[in-house]
Amino acid sequence: MKALVYEGPRKVVVKEMLDAKIEKPTDVLVKITTTNICGSDLHMYEGRTNMETGRILGHENLGVVVEVGAGIERIKVGDHVCLPFNIGCGFCKNCEKGLTGFCLTTNPGVAGAAYGFAGMGPYSGGQAEYLRVPFGDFNCLVLPPDAEEKENDYVMLSDIFPTGYHATVLAGVEPGDSVVIYGAGPVGLMAALSASIKGASKVMVVDTHTDRLALAEKLGAIPIDDSDGSSADQVMELTGGEGADRGCECVGYQCSCKGHEVPNATMNNLIKAVRPSGGIGVVGVFVAEDPKAEDSLAKKGQIALDFGQLWMKGQHIATGQANVKAYNRKLRDLIAAGKARPSEIISHQLPLEQAAEGYAHFDARDEGWTKVVLKTAA
Template identity: 90%
Template sequence: MKALVYEGPRKVVVKEMPDARIERPTDVLVKITTTNICGSDLHMYEGRTNMETGRILGHENLGVVTEVGNGVERIKVGDRVCLPFNIGCGFCKNCERGLTGFCLTANPGMAGAAYGFAGMGPYSGGQAEYLRVPFADFNCLVLPPDAEEKENDYVMLSDIFPTGYHATVLAGVEPGDSVVIYGAGPVGLMAALSASIKGASKVMVVDSHPDRLKLAEKMGAIPVDDSDGSSADQILEMTGGEGADRGCECVGYQCSCKGHEVPNLTMNNLIKAVRPTGGIGVVGVFVAEDPKAEDKLAKKGQLALDFGQLWMKGQHIATGQANVKAYNRKLRDLIAAGKASPSQIISHELPLDKAPEGYQHFDERDEGWTKVVLKPAA
């Protein structure tokens, strides 16, 4: 099968790889019809993780079931399914509590597994023609009859829509709240959509890329340009000096300012911009170690956090990757009912052969490259 393979920093190639196949009775095989490039794929693409060469990338996947293991009961050949990026077993302590992003079984030695991702198990990614899906009865989200028509909406259920929603849950967003979101990338835009769905009275999205801020405004948010570093002060002014009720961090450890990485920038801005006793939800990726970081603390996965201000303001911070299965059914039903259209952020659809080009443009933050979806069958 054709697949996109990581061969080193900023080098990915589409090549023939061994076909994905059923390996255990609880597996299914899925023919991938849409798979996305995610911002967290760029961490690996840039060589900022311990991703092994020869691995197939891709954790935002949707397709049609073509084969089922003899231990699979619920999923049938022909089902159109979306796969959560995090792989859960369904029966460990964390999965039973709905914390499927921290499965204790799928990746022995670490809480959490994912497709085509550094440090999250041996599972191949779905930027390929076929994908093996383990624990399929648990992990496959079966899509409704309009699945093909709304495929670009439903594929967002694999990661960024639930992750954006998760940011609002971690922050504690409730109807009537004012919300500030740092990052107008795909996850930040999905957090803005989610905050609106949850009834936020004011949604402010901070970034320094004009094209992304325009898209945030088109989605009904207030764009906040942080090119001059004044975003926290702007948020305070917009909220009468009190600060936003809730804040979402959707950037992560590679946050940059004027061409230089400043890993603690968004977190300290949020502490300043969120009101006393407000909540902050962090879904941007932060890693335990980053040897190639410019900052000495960041090399060890540490931040210079304004903890005194955080403590004095009585704020709370919640963190971690989204437990996709906690949200994907309800978000699926919003799409089916026409209440949500996450595909509005897609800027480019490419065949799988053009994936290296997509990675390059997305990594360079070229204007207009907001969200890239790949079509292996094209």
């Protein structure tokens, strides 16, 4: 099969690889039709993780079931399915609680597994023609009859739509709340959409890229340009000096300020911009170590947090990757009902063969490259 393979920092190549296949009775084999490039993929692409060369990338995957293992009961050949990026077993303590992003059995020694991701188990990614899905009955989300018509919407259920929604859950967004979101990348934009779905009275999105801020405005949010570093002050002004009720961090450890990485910038701005006793949800990726960071603390996976202000303001912070299965069915139904169109943020649709081009443009944050979807041949 054709697949996108990581061969080193900023070097990915589409080439022939061994076909994915059923390995266990509970596996499902999916022919991938759409797979996305995620901002999280860029950490590996840039060589900022311990990703091994020769691995197939891709954790935002959708396709058609072509084979099922002998132990599969629910999923059928021909089903159109979307796959959560995190792989759960369905029976461990965390999975039973709905914390499928922190499965205790699929990646022994680590809480959590994912397709084609550094440190998240041996599973191949789906930027390929075929994908093996472990525990297929549990992990496959079966899509409605309009699966092909709305394929670009449904593929967002694999990661960014649930992750954006998760940010609002972690922050505690309720109807009527004012919400500030740092990051107008795909996840931040999905957090803006999710905050609106949950009934936020005011949604503000902070970034420095004008094209991304324009998309945030298209989704109904108030765009805030942080090019001069004044975003927290702008939020205070927009909220009558009180601060936002809730804040979402959708950038992560590679936050950039005036051309330099400042990994604590978004977190400390959120502490300033969110009101006393408000909530902050953090879904941007922060890592346990970052040897290639410029900052000495960041090398050890640490940041200088304004904890005194956080404590004095009585704010709460919740963190972690999205438990996709906790949200994907309901979000699927919103798409099916025409009440959510996450595909609005897609800027480019490329064949799998042009994946390397997509990575290069997306990594450079070239204007207009906000979300890239890859299509395999029919």
